[in-house]
Amino acid sequence: MTDVVAKTVSLNQLAYDCPQCGVEHRHGSRSLRDRVESRGSHCSNDSHDVEIHVDASTVRVGADGKPLVKWP
Ligand SMILES: [Zn+2]
Numbered sequence: 001m002t003d004v005v006a007k008t009v010s011l012n013q014l015a016y017d018c019p020q021c022g023v024e025h026r027h028g029s030r031s032l033r034d035r036v037e038s039r040g041s042h043c044s045n046d047s048h049d050v051e052i053h054v055d056a057s058t059v060r061v062g063a064d065g066k067p068l069v070k071w072p
Contacts, residue, residue: 002041003051006058010065016052020045027052032060032071 004016007024014029014037025042037052060071 001038001049001051002046003053005053005055008059008061008065009054010061010063012063014052014054014058016050018043018045032068034058 002019004019006014006016008015009029009032011032012029013026015024015026017023018025018041020041020043023043027037027039027042033054034056035054037054039050039052041048041050060068062068
């Protein structure tokens with residue numbers, strides 16, 4: 001299990017920079033709230049699960065990928 005912090009989150013997708021391969025991986029998202037999501041890694045280097053942390057440092061973005069000024 002590897003802990004990562006999401007770089008961006010939207011109502012469709014969250015993204016993080018992978019510590020294993022350095023590539024950005026994306027997973028589905030349905031919420032903008034702070035939380036931790038356990039997912040199977042998409043990484044080709046390693047097949048371990050990841051704990052994706054959505055926290056205060058995660059940028060909330062809209063469907064256009066631009067940061068939201070405010071979010072509920
Ligand atoms: Zn990776």
